[in-house]
Amino acid sequence: QVQLVESGGGLVQAGGSLRLSCAASGRTISSYGVAWFRQAPGKEREFVACISRSGGSTGHANSVKDRFTISRDNAKNTVSLQMNTLKPEDTAVYYCAARGASSDDEMDTRPPMYDYWGQGTQVIVSS
Numbered sequence: 001q002v003q004l005v006e007s008g009g010g011l012v013q014a015g016g017s018l019r020l021s022c023a024a025s026g027r028t029i030s031s032y033g034v035a036w037f038r039q040a041p042g043k044e045r046e047f048v049a050c051i052s053r054s055g056g057s058t059g060h061a062n063s064v065k066d067r068f069t070i071s072r073d074n075a076k077n078t079v080s081l082q083m084n085t086l087k088p089e090d091t092a093v094y095y096c097a098a099r100g101a102s103s104d105d106e107m108d109t110r111p112p113m114y115d116y117w118g119q120g121t122q123v124i125v126s127s
Contacts, residue, residue, distance in 0.1 A: 001026055001027065001116065002024050002025070002026045002027045002029065002032060002098055002116050003024065003025045003026045003116070004022055004023070004024055004096045004097070004098060004116055004117065004118035005022070005023045005025070005118055005119070006020060006021065006022050006023075006094060006095065006096050006118045006119065006120060006121040007020070007021050007023070007121060008020040008021050008121060009094060009121030009122045009123045010122075010123070010124070011124045011126065012086055012123075012124070012125055012126070013125070013126050014086060014087055014088055014125055014126065014127050015085060015086065016086050016125075017082070017083060017084045017085075017086065018083045018086065018123060019080060019081070019082050019083070020036070020080065020081040020083065020094055020096075020121060020123075021078055021079075021080050022034065022036075022078060022079040022080070022081075022096030022118060023077065023078050024077045024078065024079075024098070025077070028074070028077060029072070029074060029077045029078070029079065029098065030053060030074040031053060031100065031101070032053055032098035032099060032100060032101060032116075033050065033051070033052055033053050033098070033099050033100075033101040033106055033107055033108065034050065034051055034053075034070075034072065034079045034096065034097065034098050034099075035047065035048070035049065035050035035051070035096075035097050035098075035099075035107075035108070035109070035114060036048040036049045036050075036070060036079075036081045036094055036095065036096055036097075037094070037095045037097060037111055038090075038092035038093065038094045038095065038123075039092055039093050039095070039120075040091060040092040040093075043092075045095070045111050046061070047061050047109040047110075047111070048060070048061055048064055048068065048081070048094070049061065049064065049068055049069075049070035049081060050070065050107045050108065050109060051070045051071070051072050051079065051107070052101065052103075052104060052105045052106055052107050053101040053104055053106070054104035054105065055071070055072045055074070056104060056105055057105045057107055058070050058071075058107075059107055059109065061109075063089075064083075064090075067083065067084050067085045067086075068081060068082065068083050068084070069081070069082045069084075070082075079096060081094070083123070086123075086125045087125060088125045088126065088127045089125075090123060090125050091123060091124050091125050092123060093120040093121065093122050093123075094120060094121050094122075094123055095117055095118055095119075095120045096117070096118040097111070097114035097116060097117045097118070098114060098115065098116040099113055099114045099115050099116070100115065
């Protein structure tokens with residue numbers, strides 16, 4: 001089983017940038033597809049971005065496309081989310097999640113499909 005720890009959240013002004021990191025331990029993250037989700041107060045958890053276990057395939061929600069980029073470094077057992085041009089509506093707790101993948105390019109955007117979750121990191125974007 002893999003353990004996930006997010007970091008990099010904080011308070012930033014609109015238009016600014018943050019880089020979130022998800023560090024894995026227990027098992028190598030190269031066996032897992034990984035995704036970022038977020039949850040704002042009073043709202044359901046929503047998909048942000050996903051990456052296949054090989055890193056060859058990625059997907060981003062329309063609301064963050066062209067602003068956020070997911071990447072992974074399997075040698076360092078980490079997955080990152082670069083967030084640029086942040087908006088107040090990006091304010092949320094961001095969660096990293098992992099799922100066992102049967103193929104190198106497999107991805108999924110649905111939270112119930114993920115077996116392992118981090119504790120989350122808070123992102124606040126002020127206007």
